[in-house]
Amino acid sequence: DGGITQSPKYLFRKEGQNVTLSCEQNLNHDAMYWYRQDPGQGLRLIYYSQIVNDFQKGDIAEGYSVSREKKESFPLTVTSAQKNPTAFYLCASSSRQAYGYTFGSGTRLTVV
Amino acid sequence: AQSVTQLDSHVSVSEGTPVLLRCNYSSSYSPSLFWYVQHPNKGLQLLLKYTSAATLVKGINGFEAEFKKSETSFHLTKPSAHMSDAAEYFCVVSVTGGGYQKVTFGTGTKLQVIP
Numbered sequence: 001d002g003g004i005t006q007s008p009k010y011l012f013r014k015e016g017q018n019v020t021l022s023c024e025q026n027l028n029h030d031a032m033y034w035y036r037q038d039p040g041q042g043l044r045l046i047y048y049s050q051i052v053n054d055f056q057k058g059d060i061a062e063g064y065s066v067s068r069e070k071k072e073s074f075p076l077t078v079t080s081a082q083k084n085p086t087a088f089y090l091c092a093s094s095s096r097q098a099y100g101y102t103f104g105s106g107t108r109l110t111v112v
Numbered sequence: 113a114q115s116v117t118q119l120d121s122h123v124s125v126s127e128g129t130p131v132l133l134r135c136n137y138s139s140s141y142s143p144s145l146f147w148y149v150q151h152p153n154k155g156l157q158l159l160l161k162y163t164s165a166a167t168l169v170k171g172i173n174g175f176e177a178e179f180k181k182s183e184t185s186f187h188l189t190k191p192s193a194h195m196s197d198a199a200e201y202f203c204v205v206s207v208t209g210g211g212y213q214k215v216t217f218g219t220g221t222k223l224q225v226i227p
Contacts, residue, residue, distance in 0.1 A: 004155075006155075031213070035217075040121070040219070040220075041219065042202065042217050042218060042219035042220050043202070043217045088153070090155055090156065092156075094213055099144050099146075099161055099163050099206065099208075099213070100144075100146050100158050100161050100204075100206070101156075101158075101215065102158075103148075103155035103156040103157070104155050105154055105155040106153065106154065106155050108153065
């Protein structure tokens with residue numbers, strides 16, 4: 001079945017470390033997105049990519065970086081510059097032809 | 113510009129009673145509208161979508177929503193709540209331009225179902 005796979009499901013990071021969250025899709029979707037979810041704040045867009053080797057900052061890109069070397073993959077790195085990284089991170093994808101997003105099951109990142 | 117407002121952050125209903133989750137939107141262009149459901153520690157699942165066809169949209173699990181342009185609303189309803197409906201629900205507005213979507217999420221409504 002086609003879908004989006006996020007890994008790991010839970011991730012713990014020490015202060016000052018960079019960590020990378022994986023997002024892979026086999027839906028042949030052109031566009032991919034990273035959202036951060038905090039309680040009571042809904043979803044906030046971190047980065048998005050509409051085609052391979054191109055990506056744009058969303059509303060809260062500071063302290064994050066991404067790459068899009070393959071259509072199927074859109075990894076997110078949470079750098080040490082992100083001061084409050086503890087959150088639930090959701091990856092999504094969409095195609096030009098269809099409406100709406102397909103979401104992954106999320107990664108919960110906790111700073112310890 | 114576009115925006116979406118979910119009028120209630122929390123809704124509590126008794127099992128077997130109707131559910132109403134309210135959503136208002138604004139958009140300079142003809143929007144597509146969606147409702148997603150999220151269970152704890154899970155991703156978002158699409159419940160239903162409006163894309164300029166019939167204004168009454170039926171979704172999964174007995175949910176439906178009506179697009180009312182004059183009221184700029186897209187409220188989600190279900191005749192009879194089930195315990196498994198307890199989750200957070202997001203209203204989403206999307207405008208497509210140049211082949212790509214501009215998507216805005218509401219802040220979510222948590223639905224509690226009381227036995």
